[in-house]
Amino acid sequence: MLLFKEKSALRNYLSAQKETNKTIGFVPTMGALHEGHLSLIEFAQSACDLVVVSIFVNPTQFNNEDDLEKYPRTLDSDIQLIKSKFPKNVIVFAPSAHEVYGENISSSQFNFGPVASFMEGKYRNGHFDGVGTIVKKLFEMVKPHKAFFGEKDFQQLLIIKKLVELTKLPIEVIGCKINREKSGLARSSRNALLSNKDRLESAFIYQTLQQAKANFGTKSVKEIERDIKTAFERHPLLKLEYFEVANAHTLEPFSNKKEQYRAFIAAYANNVRLIDNIALN
Numbered sequence: 001m002l003l004f005k006e007k008s009a010l011r012n013y014l015s016a017q018k019e020t021n022k023t024i025g026f027v028p029t030m031g032a033l034h035e036g037h038l039s040l041i042e043f044a045q046s047a048c049d050l051v052v053v054s055i056f057v058n059p060t061q062f063n064n065e066d067d068l069e070k071y072p073r074t075l076d077s078d079i080q081l082i083k084s085k086f087p088k089n090v091i092v093f094a095p096s097a098h099e100v101y102g103e104n105i106s107s108s109q110f111n112f113g114p115v116a117s118f119m120e121g122k123y124r125n126g127h128f129d130g131v132g133t134i135v136k137k138l139f140e141m142v143k144p145h146k147a148f149f150g151e152k153d154f155q156q157l158l159i160i161k162k163l164v165e166l167t168k169l170p171i172e173v174i175g176c177k178i179n180r181e182k183s184g185l186a187r188s189s190r191n192a193l194l195s196n197k198d199r200l201e202s203a204f205i206y207q208t209l210q211q212a213k214a215n216f217g218t219k220s221v222k223e224i225e226r227d228i229k230t231a232f233e234r235h236p237l238l239k240l241e242y243f244e245v246a247n248a249h250t251l252e253p254f255s256n257k258k259e260q261y262r263a264f265i266a267a268y269a270n271n272v273r274l275i276d277n278i279a280l281n
């Protein structure tokens with residue numbers, strides 16, 4: 001495993017590698033690595049000769065100072081973990097904010113269209129402009145052939161596909177399955193901020209998504225929404241921010257069962273914000 005902190009050194013190394021016709025895969029992360037991240041790296045390794053993993057907590061995608069401050073940062077153990085799991089053909093890029101942004105830590109504005117206006121776009125003002133800004137910068141530095149993103153952040157995956165379309169960068173964007181804890185809770189760096197008890201109780205999020213899926217064939221979407229809102233109202237820990245049934249391609253609200261749909265949840269366990277989603281049909 002090689003570690004780069006400077007973009008010029010990374011670029012030089014990668015251009016030499018590309019001259020030998022190696023395919024480059026890219027897995028952008030914010031670190032505090034868990035098995036969800038590792039599953040992406042593993043998948044990228046199966047599809048590419050060389051995999052670049054970036055570790056960078058991107059300030060411009062946080063709409064809340066406190067959330068940014070609390071975000072877990074474990075760079076040394078992340079590097080050790082990658083070294084032990086992927087000794088060969090993996091490169092870690094862990095730049096500073098100055099290396100990425102220079103003096104001007106701010107977002108560009110993107111026109112992602114309606115897909116950015118629902119759910120995370122609605123509840124986290126400016127979030128997707130921050131995501132678009134960092135991913136575009138990283139794509140331009142790494143110039144990968146393929147980039148791997150988790151379906152855990154399903155809306156983000158659609159935004160990145162839109163970003164590639166808008167910027168015309170020749171990159172294939174590949175979605176990877178959600179990796180879960182034994183309890184069913186979707187793995188997330190934020191899970192490290194939960195007490196053991198809260199972590200187990202947060203599996204309720206996935207349980208309700210499974211319940212929505214089981215009822216999708218027989219109940220109306222309105223009934224499903226009502227059941228889930230009521231279940232959260234009764235829950236001692238979790239506060240629901242949104243439950244949405246949305247078109248899996250456009251994220252438009254439910255209209256008819258001929259299309260493909262997913263159910264999406266954002267909820268707070270104390271002050272920790274958790275998201276998850278499931279395919280309904």
Ligand code: AMP
Pocket residue numbers: 028029030031036037039040148149150151152153176177178179180186187188189
């Ligand atoms: P993050 O470090 O949270 O920004 O995530 C980096 C990448 O890992 C994103 O593409 C996420 O969607 C993906 N990811 C995070 N958690 C999971 C998970 N539980 N399963 C699959 N992918 C994940």
